[in-house]
Amino acid sequence: MQLEPQYKELLDTALEGSGQRATKQREHVYALLLQKRDHPTADEIYARARSEMPTISLATVYNCLETLVETKLIRQVNFEREPTRYCPNLTQHAHFYCRESGEIVDIELSDQLIGELMKVLPKGFSAQHIDIAYDGKCNHCHD
Amino acid sequence: MQLEPQYKELLDTALEGSGQRATKQREHVYALLLQKRDHPTADEIYARARSEMPTISLATVYNCLETLVETKLIRQVNFEREPTRYCPNLTQHAHFYCRESGEIVDIELSDQLIGELMKVLPKGFSAQHIDIAYDGKCNHCHD
DNA sequence: AATAATATTTAGAATAATTCCAATTATTGC
C-alpha cells in the first residue's frame, strides 16, 4: 500500500514542523487511515497494519496515532466509553453512530451552524472545539 | 442528607415502573447527585457516599448509577476517555468542559437549535440523541 | 561512509475504570 504523494508531503511537513521523524510505521498507519475511512480503533489498525508490516507492535500503533493526533493530521473520535476511534477527515464535521450496524458516518457541519452553537455559550465562555455525536439509525438500517 | 419528597416520588415511580426496588443506596446516590451538581465521577460519588453510608461499596455505586441511567433519572457525561461523569439535569443541554479549571457547565439548548442539528442529517438517518461537548475556557478562567 | 547523538520501536509490565462473580443481606408478596 502506498501513501499518495500529497499526503506523504503533508505528513513529512507536519512531522518536521514538530521536530519528529518520518518513519515507516507512521507512514503506514497514516496510509491505512486514509485508505479505509471507517473510523477504526487502535486494535483494528493494528490488525490491518500487520498484514503488510508483521513486526509492528500495538504500542507503536498507539504511538503513531498519538503523533498523528498531535500534529493534527487525524482526529480522535469517542463514543461513550468505547475504544477510541481515528479519523483523517479534517473538515468540520460531527459523527453519526448507528446503533444497529455500528457504522460511523461523518456529518459535515456548516460554519453557520457552528456559529450558532457558539452563540449559545454564556458570556465569558470561549470554546476552541465542539464535539458532536449523533446516535440513532442510519440509512441502511432504516425500517 | 435528605432526598426531597418530589424527587423521592420520582425515584420510586421510576424504579417501580421498571420492576426494581427502592433501596437506601439508590436513594442516597440519587440525593448526592441532586445536591451537588458538579458532574462527579463514580469514584467521587463513592467518596461522598461513604461519609454518610460508610459500608457502601464502589460496585454498588456503579450499580446504582446504572439503574438511575436506565430509568432515565440521570445522564452519563463523557469527555474523551476520562472517567464517566453523572448529571441529574434532564433538560436538553450540552456540556462545556473548561480545560483550565476542569469545571463542567451545563449549556441549555433550544428546541430550535436541536432541530437545526437534526436537519443536517442526510436522508434516511434518524437520531434519537445528540451529544454535544464544548471545550475551552469558562468565565472564571478568562484572561 | 563511519560515528555519535537522538528519536522511535518493541514486548511486556503496569495502570485505571469498569464489570463480573458468588456469597450475604435486604426487600417484597403472601
Add this chain to the structure above:
DNA sequence: GCAATAATTGGAATTATTCTAAATATTATT
C-alpha cells in the same frame, strides 16, 4: 413471619491504554 426474589458487597477479572527499558533506526557530524 416466611419464602421468593432482588440488591449489595468485596474481591477478582477485564479491557483499553500507558509506561518502561532495551534494542533499533534515523539524523547530524565528521
